[in-house]
Amino acid sequence: MQDYLTSLADRLATQHRLQLDEYRELIDSRNEALAKKLAEYAVIERKKHYGNHIYVRGLIEISNVCKNDCLYCGIRCSNTNCSRYRLSPDEILECCHEGYKLGFRTFVLQGGEDPFFSDDLLCCILEEIKGLYPDCAVTLSLGERSRESYARLKAAGADRYLLRHETATAAHYGQLHPGEMSFNNRIRCLNDLKELGFQTGCGFMVGSPFQTTMHLARDLQFVEEFQPQMCGIGPFIPHCDTPFGNEAAGTAELTCYLLSILRLIQPKLLLPATTALDSVSPRGRTMGILAGANVIMPNLSPQSVRKKYMLYNNKATEGLEAAEYKKELDAAMASIGYEIVTHRGDAKQ
Numbered sequence: 001m002q003d004y005l006t007s008l009a010d011r012l013a014t015q016h017r018l019q020l021d022e023y024r025e026l027i028d029s030r031n032e033a034l035a036k037k038l039a040e041y042a043v044i045e046r047k048k049h050y051g052n053h054i055y056v057r058g059l060i061e062i063s064n065v066c067k068n069d070c071l072y073c074g075i076r077c078s079n080t081n082c083s084r085y086r087l088s089p090d091e092i093l094e095c096c097h098e099g100y101k102l103g104f105r106t107f108v109l110q111g112g113e114d115p116f117f118s119d120d121l122l123c124c125i126l127e128e129i130k131g132l133y134p135d136c137a138v139t140l141s142l143g144e145r146s147r148e149s150y151a152r153l154k155a156a157g158a159d160r161y162l163l164r165h166e167t168a169t170a171a172h173y174g175q176l177h178p179g180e181m182s183f184n185n186r187i188r189c190l191n192d193l194k195e196l197g198f199q200t201g202c203g204f205m206v207g208s209p210f211q212t213t214m215h216l217a218r219d220l221q222f223v224e225e226f227q228p229q230m231c232g233i234g235p236f237i238p239h240c241d242t243p244f245g246n247e248a249a250g251t252a253e254l255t256c257y258l259l260s261i262l263r264l265i266q267p268k269l270l271l272p273a274t275t276a277l278d279s280v281s282p283r284g285r286t287m288g289i290l291a292g293a294n295v296i297m298p299n300l301s302p303q304s305v306r307k308k309y310m311l312y313n314n315k316a317t318e319g320l321e322a323a324e325y326k327k328e329l330d331a332a333m334a335s336i337g338y339e340i341v342t343h344r345g346d347a348k349q
C-alpha cells in the first residue's frame with residue numbers, strides 16, 4: 001500500500017495531475033510518512049518558481065454587513081448577535097496608508113456582500129488607491145456580482161479577485177448555503193472573473209459539515225481544471241451563532257496535507273497560509289509555509305473592527321496576524337529560512 005501511495009505522490013510531483021479516485025485514495029490513506037514526502041516535493045516545486053520568497057497582503061475587512069445567509073458564516077444576515085460595521089472610504093484609504101508604510105504592496109479589500117458598496121463607490125475607492133499607490137496591487141473579495149460589475153471594477157484598477165468556490169460538488173454546496181444561492185452562479189462568477197483578466201482565486205474550507213473525501217477530491221480536480229492564480233483554503237471553524245455552531249472544526253493536519261497537494265497540482269499557485277489555519281493551531285502559519293504555502297495575509301483593518309469581522313469563533317487577531325507586527329513576521333519567517341518581499345507579488349506566468 002505504502003508503495004502504491006508513494007507512486008501516486010511521485011506521479012503527482014511530475015505530472016501535476018491525478019485521477020479523481022487517486023486524489024481520494026491519497027487523502028483517505030494518508031499517513032505521516034506520505035505527508036512528509038508530499039511536503040518535501042511541494043517545497044522543491046515552490047522553490048523552483050518563488051525561491052525562498054513569501055508574499056504578504058494587507059487584509060482590509062471593509063464591511064461585515066452581508067445580504068447572504070451562508071450556514072457556516074458568523075456574519076450571515078440572520079445572525080442578530082453580530083454587531084455590524086462598514087468602513088468609510090477615508091478609513092479604507094487610511095488602512096492603505098498605514099499598510100504602505102509597513103511594506104505592504106497588495107491590499108485585499110474583503111467583506112460581506114454589502115449592497116452599500118455599489119460599483120460607483122468601489123470604483124471611486126479603487127481609483128483613489130491606485131492613484132496614490134501605483135506600485136500596489138488591489139485584490140477584491142466581495143462575493144458574487146454581475147459580469148458587468150466585475151468588468152467595471154477591473155477597469156477601475158482592481159487586479160485580483162478572491163472568490164472561494166467553497167465546494168466543487170453542487171449537492172454539497174446546497175447543504176452549506178441557503179436555497180437562494182447556487183453553485184452555478186458561483187462558477188459563473190469565477191469564469192467571468194477569469195475571462196475579464198483578473199488574477200483569480202478560488203478555494204474551499206477543509207472539514208466543512210457533510211464534507212467527504214470524495215468532495216475534497218473533486219475540489220482538487222476543480223483546481224486542476226480551473227487553473228486559478230490563487231487558491232485559499234483553511235479549516236472550517238464553527239461559529240456559535242450559526243446552524244453549524246456545534247459541528248467539529250477541520251484540522252490543521254489535513255489542511256497542510258492539501259496545501260502540499262495543491263502546490264504539486266499547480267506549482268506556481270499563490271497559496272496562502274490562512275488566518276483560519278493559524279486559528280486552529282498555534283503553529284498553523286509556520287506549518288502552512290513548510291507544507292507549501294507562499295502567501296500570508298496579515299490583518300490591516302482598524303483595530304476596532306477586527307473582532308467584529310468574526311466569520312468563526314476564536315479567530316486569531318493578535319501578534320503576527322496583525323499587520324503592525326510586520327517586522328516580527330519578517331523575523332519569524334527569516335528564522336525558518338524564508339524572506340518576506342516588498343513588492344506586488346504577482347503569480348508567476
Ligand code: SAH
Pocket residue numbers: 072073074110111112113141142143144162163164166204205234235236237238239276311312
Ligand atoms: N463575501 C465574500 C467573503 C467571504 S469571507 C465572499 O463571498 O467571497 C471569506 C471566506 O471565509 C469564505 O469564502 C469562507 O470560505 C470562509 N469562511 C466563512 N465562514 C467560515 C467558517 N465558519 N470557518 C472557516 N472559514 C469560513
